[in-house]
Amino acid sequence: xxPVTAGVLQLLALMGALALAYxxxxxxxxxxxxxxxxxxxxxxxxxxxGADPDTGMRWPAYxxxxxxFSAAGVLFLYLLQRLQGVLPLSLGFRAIDPDQAFNxxxxxxxxxxxxxxxxxQAMGHVxxxxxxxxxxxxxAAVGIAVAVALVRGFARSRTGxxxxxxxxxxxxxxxxxxxxxxxxxxxxxxxxxxxxxxxxHEVGQFTGGSQQWxxxxxxxxxxxxxxxxxxxxxxxxxxxxxxxxxxPFTNLFEIFLILLIPVALTRTFGVMVGSVRQxxxxxxxxxxxxxxxxxxxxxxxxxxxxxxxxxxxxxxxGKETRFGVAGSSIFAVATTLTSTGAVxxxxxxxxxxxxxITMLGMMLGEIAPGGVGxxxxxxxxxxxxxxxxxxxxxxxxxxYLGKKLxxxxxxxxxxxxxxxxxLVLVFTALAMALPTPAGSMTNSGAHGFxxxxxxxxxxxxxxxxxxxxxxxxxxxxxxxxxxxxLLGRFLPMVFVLALAGSLAGQRPVPATAGTLRxxxxxxxxxxxxxxLIITGLTYFxxxxxxxxxxxxxx
Amino acid sequence: MNTSVSxxxxxxxxGLRALLVLTLITGVLYPLAVTGVAQALFxxxxxxxxxxxxxxVVGSSLIGQAYNLPLKKGQETPEADLKWxxxxxxxxxxxxxxxxxxxxxxxxxxxxxxxxxxxxxWVKAAKAAVVRDNSVPDHPVDxxxxxxxxxxxxxxxxxxxxxxxxxxxxxxxxxxxxxxxxAQVNRLVDAHTEGRTLGFxxxxxxxxxxxxxxxxxxxxxx
Numbered sequence: 001x002x003p004v005t006a007g008v009l010q011l012l013a014l015m016g017a018l019a020l021a022y023x024x025x026x027x028x029x030x031x032x033x034x035x036x037x038x039x040x041x042x043x044x045x046x047x048x049x050g051a052d053p054d055t056g057m058r059w060p061a062y063x064x065x066x067x068x069f070s071a072a073g074v075l076f077l078y079l080l081q082r083l084q085g086v087l088p089l090s091l092g093f094r095a096i097d098p099d100q101a102f103n104x105x106x107x108x109x110x111x112x113x114x115x116x117x118x119x120x121q122a123m124g125h126v127x128x129x130x131x132x133x134x135x136x137x138x139x140a141a142v143g144i145a146v147a148v149a150l151v152r153g154f155a156r157s158r159t160g161x162x163x164x165x166x167x168x169x170x171x172x173x174x175x176x177x178x179x180x181x182x183x184x185x186x187x188x189x190x191x192x193x194x195x196x197x198x199x200x201h202e203v204g205q206f207t208g209g210s211q212q213w214x215x216x217x218x219x220x221x222x223x224x225x226x227x228x229x230x231x232x233x234x235x236x237x238x239x240x241x242x243x244x245x246x247x248p249f250t251n252l253f254e255i256f257l258i259l260l261i262p263v264a265l266t267r268t269f270g271v272m273v274g275s276v277r278q279x280x281x282x283x284x285x286x287x288x289x290x291x292x293x294x295x296x297x298x299x300x301x302x303x304x305x306x307x308x309x310x311x312x313x314x315x316x317x318g319k320e321t322r323f324g325v326a327g328s329s330i331f332a333v334a335t336t337l338t339s340t341g342a343v344x345x346x347x348x349x350x351x352x353x354x355x356x357i358t359m360l361g362m363m364l365g366e367i368a369p370g371g372v373g374x375x376x377x378x379x380x381x382x383x384x385x386x387x388x389x390x391x392x393x394x395x396x397x398x399x400y401l402g403k404k405l406x407x408x409x410x411x412x413x414x415x416x417x418x419x420x421x422x423l424v425l426v427f428t429a430l431a432m433a434l435p436t437p438a439g440s441m442t443n444s445g446a447h448g449f450x451x452x453x454x455x456x457x458x459x460x461x462x463x464x465x466x467x468x469x470x471x472x473x474x475x476x477x478x479x480x481x482x483x484x485x486l487l488g489r490f491l492p493m494v495f496v497l498a499l500a501g502s503l504a505g506q507r508p509v510p511a512t513a514g515t516l517r518x519x520x521x522x523x524x525x526x527x528x529x530x531x532l533i534i535t536g537l538t539y540f541x542x543x544x545x546x547x548x549x550x551x552x553x554x
Numbered sequence: 555m556n557t558s559v560s561x562x563x564x565x566x567x568x569g570l571r572a573l574l575v576l577t578l579i580t581g582v583l584y585p586l587a588v589t590g591v592a593q594a595l596f597x598x599x600x601x602x603x604x605x606x607x608x609x610x611v612v613g614s615s616l617i618g619q620a621y622n623l624p625l626k627k628g629q630e631t632p633e634a635d636l637k638w639x640x641x642x643x644x645x646x647x648x649x650x651x652x653x654x655x656x657x658x659x660x661x662x663x664x665x666x667x668x669x670x671x672x673x674x675x676w677v678k679a680a681k682a683a684v685v686r687d688n689s690v691p692d693h694p695v696d697x698x699x700x701x702x703x704x705x706x707x708x709x710x711x712x713x714x715x716x717x718x719x720x721x722x723x724x725x726x727x728x729x730x731x732x733x734x735x736x737a738q739v740n741r742l743v744d745a746h747t748e749g750r751t752l753g754f755x756x757x758x759x760x761x762x763x764x765x766x767x768x769x770x771x772x773x774x775x776x
Contacts, residue, residue: 248756
């Protein structure tokens with residue numbers, strides 16, 4: 001069997017596994033967020049927080065909960081890093097510098113996991129497990145909560161209430177993320193991912209002498225890193241490090257974990273709005289884009305254009321033997337079409353076009369299938385835009401899922417899709433115009449520009465992967481990427497929740513013969529087109545200067 | 555104004571309390587529980603799949619290492635010990651720049667682009683070295699035979715494997731240096747070649763450390 005055939009079979013196996021999990025997980029998630037019963041441990045948590053989980057919140061209250069919780073997260077994580085030097089169980093590692101600590105705190109709270117530090121030399125056990133890994137859980141739970149609030153906006157009428165933030169947050173952790181992460185972590189250890197609490201220790205070598213190793217709670221962090229579409233590696237090499245991703249099976253399993261919840265959430269959406277076919281249409285849109293990107297990536301990586309790769313006889317630079325070209329390509333697309341940013345191979349050494357595909361994936365807003373929660377609300381915003389465009393074509397007031405999309409709704413959706421392009425393009429332009437940031441590039445020419453474009457694309461879209469040649473541990477990048485991550489995460493959430501509030505307050509419009517059938521393939525096609533055209537037009541000039549120039553020159 | 559400040563403070567307090575409780579669950583109980591299960595069920599794997607040979611630990615089957623000659627005086631980069639099978643280049647591997655009382659390995663890739671001239675130079679030099687080192691009198695190596703993994707750096711810099719093609723390409727040299735026949739060494743390579751998982755997941759590979767351990771045993775018997 002050739003590597004291409006094997007790659008296609010891996011892709012099919014992955015789709016089969018996701019399909020098997022789709023119904024049970026998606027339905028279960030809908031039950032979790034609709035149930036009015038509380039578990040005992042949840043009641044105890046609500047008492048500690050001092051919140052009543054049964055109070056319905058209007059959108060401003062829901063948003064205040066999101067922002068207050070996240071602000072507490074940034075503060076706590078920042079302090080934890082600044083105090084590392086005096087914390088026990090920190091391997092004696094020193095405190096993280098203020099600019100890097102701010103960047104890392106913003107990064108993990110926003111579900112980005114951009115890392116300007118090297119995990120193995122900078123972060124001790126306490127910061128890794130009680131700081132970074134905690135945000136892997138809670139930032140994911142916040143994402144799902146906001147998505148569920150938007151879905152409730154569509155599902156409910158004549159109420160301004162979107163549910164209770166504290167209850168959505170806590171349930172996401174106790175009923176979804178922790179149980180799944182425990183199972184995933186044990187599977188990973190069984191395959192060789194390490195899980196211990198030992199310090200830096202000496203291990204013998206074949207030719208004599210020894211090497212120094214880090215221990216750590218890696219499997220427990222790896223599980224939630226993928227499952228919560230976070231992506232922050234325990235080690236610098238991330239999921240390429242054999243202790244994070246030891247075998248071809250764990251590689252496929254980690255890709256599965258990345259896609260699992262974002263895909264199942266489309267089912268949750270369908271169940272909650274009372275028509276599972278609406279969920280299928282959203283899923284079909286996501287799957288179309290994901291499959292097309294994966295096919296393109298495999299094609300360009302197997303073709304290995306580019307002087308150094310042609311000389312080598314294959315695109316194996318920055319890729320591991322056990323994963324090969326196919327396993328690395330599937331991972332790269334999954335991680336950039338979600339907000340994950342974990343890598344099992346280094347995107348900077350992909351072919352010019354391959355690198356462009358990873359960037360375009362993020363630029364689409366990470367909605368195919370996207371990050372946990374953020375993928376679903378991002379896609380629903382695009383659906384609103386697509387319905388609006390269709391409405392303009394036929395001259396009817398657009399409506400989606402029985403809700404009228406008036407001026408206010410469209411304005412909010414438009415604001416949403418303007419946030420990240422503005423952040424990416426303005427920050428990239430600034431960095432290119434100033435003399436110092438450019439000094440951080442490893443490569444020159446089009447690829448050097450791509451390194452910076454990639455960095456802000458990754459930050460503003462909360463991805464976290466990198467063209468890692470860029471030396472991002474400078475005050476400029478730590479600060480500006482930190483800001484891009486915070487604004488790119490929370491501004492869109494403001495618009496999503498405001499939109500949800502305004503939808504929830506409406507009376508449902510009965511469907512008529514003239515209503516656009518949004519559960520049909522035609523609409524899925526329209527949605528794919530709207531996504532590609534809107535994003536393509538926004539980023540085309542920037543992409544032409546970077547990856548397109550590089551790919552066509554090769 | 556005062557009420558909005560106190561509302562904000564109250565909310566932030568609730569946020570902090572929620573964070574602390576959830577830290578207890580996901581940042582303390584969860585990792586400890588997983589560590590407990592891992593250490594009880596898979597202690598060897600949870601501690602890094604260490605491999606013993608000749609009564610001592612010689613590394614991990616998961617972590618690639620260098621098989622070099624000791625540094626000579628005035629040398630900065632060690633030479634490969636051609637008696638042993640060689641792993642992939644690791645030009646992206648680094649050493650720690652903070653907390654320097656440890657000597658930590660910093661995993662990583664070169665991040666050089668496909669059109670980068672430095673990368674082109676590395677690949678060219680690596681190819682020439684592979685051809686030179688592995689050509690034995692009656693078995694010259696054709697540059698076209700050299701597989702991509704032999705001349706490119708892996709993603710982690712710690713790739714424990716090489717492709718079966720690269721292992722076989724080294725077999726004649728290794729046989730020569732260890733006083734074995736090429737057939738013996740090729741049999742060893744075949745025995746240590748792992749196919750794709752379930753026939754389609756990943757790529758076929760040879761674990762260099764395990765291969766070298768077996769090689770040392772075989773050579774000692776002769």
